[in-house]
Amino acid sequence: MLPLACIFFFFAICxxxxxxxxxxxxxxxxxxxxxxxxxxxxxxxLNFFQLNREILAKLAKSYGDVYxxxxxPSPVIILHGxxxxxxxxxxxxEDVSGRPVPPFFRALANNKGILLSTGNTWKHQRRFSxxxxxxxxxxxxxxxxxxxxxxxxxxxxxxxxxxxxxxxxFALTLAVxxxxxxxxxxxxxxxxxxTIHQLLEAxxxxxKIGGSAAQFMYDVFPWMMQHLPGLHKKALTARDFxxxxxxxxxxxxxDAGVPDEPKDFIDFYLAQMEKTKGYPxxxxxxxxxxxxxxxxxxxxxxxxxxxxxxALLYMVVYPDIQAKVQKEIDTVMAxxxxxxxxxxxxxxxxxxxxxxxxxxxxxIAVGLPRLCVKDTVIRxxxxxxxxxxFPNMASALHDPNExxxxxxxxxxxxxxxxxHFICPEAFIPFSLGHRVCLGENLAKTEMFxxxxxxxxxxxxHLAEGTKDINLEPVLGGTLQPHYFEICAIPR
Numbered sequence: 001m002l003p004l005a006c007i008f009f010f011f012a013i014c015x016x017x018x019x020x021x022x023x024x025x026x027x028x029x030x031x032x033x034x035x036x037x038x039x040x041x042x043x044x045x046l047n048f049f050q051l052n053r054e055i056l057a058k059l060a061k062s063y064g065d066v067y068x069x070x071x072x073p074s075p076v077i078i079l080h081g082x083x084x085x086x087x088x089x090x091x092x093x094e095d096v097s098g099r100p101v102p103p104f105f106r107a108l109a110n111n112k113g114i115l116l117s118t119g120n121t122w123k124h125q126r127r128f129s130x131x132x133x134x135x136x137x138x139x140x141x142x143x144x145x146x147x148x149x150x151x152x153x154x155x156x157x158x159x160x161x162x163x164x165x166x167x168x169x170f171a172l173t174l175a176v177x178x179x180x181x182x183x184x185x186x187x188x189x190x191x192x193x194x195t196i197h198q199l200l201e202a203x204x205x206x207x208k209i210g211g212s213a214a215q216f217m218y219d220v221f222p223w224m225m226q227h228l229p230g231l232h233k234k235a236l237t238a239r240d241f242x243x244x245x246x247x248x249x250x251x252x253x254x255d256a257g258v259p260d261e262p263k264d265f266i267d268f269y270l271a272q273m274e275k276t277k278g279y280p281x282x283x284x285x286x287x288x289x290x291x292x293x294x295x296x297x298x299x300x301x302x303x304x305x306x307x308x309x310x311a312l313l314y315m316v317v318y319p320d321i322q323a324k325v326q327k328e329i330d331t332v333m334a335x336x337x338x339x340x341x342x343x344x345x346x347x348x349x350x351x352x353x354x355x356x357x358x359x360x361x362x363x364i365a366v367g368l369p370r371l372c373v374k375d376t377v378i379r380x381x382x383x384x385x386x387x388x389x390f391p392n393m394a395s396a397l398h399d400p401n402e403x404x405x406x407x408x409x410x411x412x413x414x415x416x417x418x419x420h421f422i423c424p425e426a427f428i429p430f431s432l433g434h435r436v437c438l439g440e441n442l443a444k445t446e447m448f449x450x451x452x453x454x455x456x457x458x459x460x461h462l463a464e465g466t467k468d469i470n471l472e473p474v475l476g477g478t479l480q481p482h483y484f485e486i487c488a489i490p491r
Contacts, residue, residue, distance in 0.1 A: 015038075016038050019038035019039065020037070020038050023036050023037075023038065023070070023073075026075070027068070029382075029384075030068045030075055030077070030381070030383075031063075031064070031066045031067050031068045031077060031379075031381050032063045032064065032067055032068065033059070033063050033067040033068035033069055033070070033078075034059065034062075034063070034069070036070035036075075039072065039073065040072060041069070041070030041071055041072045041073060041074070042069045042070045042071070043070075043071065043072065052365070052366075052475075053365070053366070053392075053394055053395070053398075056078060056080060056366070056392055056395065057080070057395065059078070059080075060078075060080035060081065060395075065079065065080045065081045065083065065084035066078070066079060066080075066084050066088070066378060066379050066381060067080070069390075071216070071219075071220075072220055074388070075387070075388070076369070076388045076389070076390050077378070077381075077383065077387060077388065077389045077390065078390050078392060079378070079389060079390065079391045079392060080392045080395045081392075081395050081396065081399050081401065082395075082396035082399045082401070082402050082425075082426040082428070083401070084379075085391045085392065085393065085395070085396050085428070085432065086396075086425075086428075086432060087378065087379065088378045088389060088391055089370070089391055089431070089432040089433035089435075090432055090433055091377075091378070092376045092377070093432075093433040093434045094373070094374075094434060095372055095373060095374050095375075095376035096370045096371070096372055096373075096376060096378075096389055096433065096434075097122075097370070097373060097433065097434040097435060098118045098119065098122075098370060098371030098372065098373040099116060099117065099118040099122065099368070099369070099370065099371055099435075100118070100369050100370075100371045100388050101116070101117075101118060102219040103218055103219050103222035104209075104215050104218040104219050104222075104232065107218070107222075107232075107236060108206075108235070108236065108239060109291055109294075109295075110287070110291075112125075112287050112288050112290075112291035112292075113125055113288060113290075113291030113292045113294060113295045114126050114129055114291075114292050114295045114296070114438070115295040115299060115368075116295075116368075117291075118371060118373075119373075120283070121283070121288065124283035124284070124288075125283075125288055125291075125292050126438060128269075128272060128284065128292075129265075129292055129296065129438060130438050132265055132268045132269070133183065133265075133438065133439070133442075135262075135268065136183050136264065136265065136268075137183075138439075138441060138442055139441045143179075143183070143442070143445075144340065144341055144445060144449070146179060146182050146183075147179055147445055147446055147449050147450075148338055148340065148449060148453075150175045150176075150178050150179055150188070150450075151175070151338075151339075151449050151450055151453040151454075152338070152453075153175065153178075154171060154172070154175040154450060154453070154454065155453060155454065155457045155458075157171045157175075157191060158171065158454065158457070158458055158488040159457070159488075159490060161487075161488055163487050163488065163489050163490070164487065165463035165464075165485040165486070165487055166485055166486065166487075166488070167483060167484065167485050167486075168308075168309060168312050168486060168488075169305075169309055169483075170191075170197075170200070171191075172305045172308045172309055172312075172450070173200055173301060173305040174189065174191060174196060174200070175305075175450060176300070176301050176304045176305040176308070176446055176450070177189075177196065177199075177200060177297075177300075177301040177305070179300070179442070179446060180296060180297055180300030180301060180439075180442075181196075181297070182264075183264060183265060183296075183300075184264060184265040184266065184293050184296055184297060185249050185264060185265075185266065186253075186263050186264035186266070186267070195245070198241070199241075199242060199245060199297075200301070202238040202239075202241045202242050203238070203242075203298055203301065203302060204238075205231060205234040205235045205237075205238045206235045206238050206239060206242075206298065206477070207298075207302055207476050207477040207478050208231060208235070208476040208477065209231050209232060209234075209235040209476075209477065210365065210476055210477020210478070211365045211366065211475070211476070211477060212231060212475075212476070214230050214231040214232045215232065217232075218232050239294070242294055242297065242298075243290055243291075243294055246290050246293050246294060246297075247290060249266060250266055250270075250286070250289065250290065250293075253266045253267060253270060254270060258270050258271050258274065265293065265296065266289075266293070269284065269289045269292070269293075270289075272284045273285065273286075273289070296439070299437070299439060300439055300442065300443075302478055303363065303364075303443065303478060304443045304446050304447055306361075306363050306478050306479075306480050306481075307357065307358050307361060307363060307443075307447060308447060308450055308451060309480065309481055310357055310360075310361035310363070310481055311353075311354060311357035311358075311361075311447070311451055312451075312454070312460055312486060313469070313471075313481050313484060313486075314357050314360070314361075314409055315455070315460050316460050316461050316462045316469075316486055317409075317469055317471070318409060319461065321353060321409075321411065322455065322459070322460065324349060325349060325350050325353055325455050326455055326456070326459070326491070328347055328348075328349045328350055329347060329350060329452065329455060329456045330456075332346045332347055333456065338453065339449060339452045339453050339456060340449070341445050341448055341449060343452070344421075344448050344452075345421075347452065348415060348419060348420055348421035349411065349415070349419070350448075350451075350452055350455070351414070351421050351448065352411040352412070352413070352414035352415050352421055353411045353451075354447050354448055354451050354452075355411075355413075355414045355423065355427060356409060356410060356411045356413055356414060357409075357451075358427075358429050358447070359397045359403075359413065359427060359429070360397075360408075360409045361473075361479070361481075362394050362397045362398060362429075362479070363429075363473070363478045363479045363480070364393050364394055364429065364478065364479075365394065365475065365476070365477065365478070365479055366390065366392050366393070366394055367390065367391050367392060367393035367394065367431070368435075369388050369389060369390050370388070370389040370390075370391060370435065371386070371387070371388055371389070372384065372385055372386060372387040372388075372389065373385065391431075391432075393428060393429070393431060396426050396428050397426070397427070397428070397429065399426055402424065402425075402426035403424070403426065414427075430443070454488075456491070457490065457491060458488040458489060458490060458491060459488075459489045459491055460486050460487065460488055460489075461486065461487055461489065462484075462485075462486060462487070463485045463486065463487055464487075466484075466485070469484070470482045470484075
């Protein structure tokens, strides 16, 4: 047995050496980075699946703003800092417009919809979704009225707390969600509707798995993870629950018939399916419709509501800034006057605070990967078709080369010396290039109207007895604040 064991050991060592030599040859064609080991790549340097901002920033100091990490046998190009992200995503934007579809993304979306799809599927679904959202009022006053109406409901919800401690999370999430629900489904939900409570609760495991060890393990060992319990199973179950609700909404629309003038996203999509059903390979089908609605519902709810939660938390942590916002609003707006989006031009400090809350909270952990759909060049590096790029969007919002005080909450980042609002080029929370967030204008309008109308109506402070405020985020696909309660005191 001893000789057999020795032979096995010898072959194992030879195999490792061969793999190591292969890796070194492949490394020469890529940007620099830490030395990968056979089979595990750089995972040993990433604390095994713990990809976070601190580690990425540390590696950038050693290897530069464009460097390579190996996730097992697969290289990933990291773009760190605003200039690298900007050049990587906008110099040849079409070249890097793809999305890799690793096992967990495939299990979650199966290359359908908008967010996690690639190729022609993504092009068709994004183009159609953008045109439809514009038809439904995106960027127009008609949709702004809907947001203002939700702002009124939100003020009423906070007023009903009568100044008692309350968590703002659900009220903010419902307000934001109701905007996209009105666009997609054609109706809103009341605070007492159990369905919306269940839908919003289902989002939690879906976003928690983003960037987690469970996701990385699923991508490396999908055959094993499919049979094991864990966060990945909870996320997929939650996905199924939300999709089942969407299917029921679609069935209601189909039973009612497509109206001559479509009133919501489902109406438009059903009409498009009818129009293209005779095509050899129709791009618009039921699965793409359900996944696109899923993407719009989750994407249109989670990010804006999380940003608003952080914004209110910052107001109780920095009461002097809250007071300056209220003073500006009181000076410009008549008492009880509903604030509209155009008023942001008369409220530069308020607008600056909202943008700074978005920059400082920096809620996207790293960002979603891109795929090179053709050979391209980033800086001096030639990347082949199929290369995976990770634009570290978060690094741009805290880039010390772009912001005077990147690690401090400072609204002056968005004001010039005369107090006029400015938006620095490095403010890119909605990404860049061909995959820029299609709901950017909607999110900006929501955040301004909800925040400004709340600050006009209430002064927020921490619940009595609260001492320590934890400003460290809860890790996940989006970085949320820890649970907190505040008091909304009517003004």
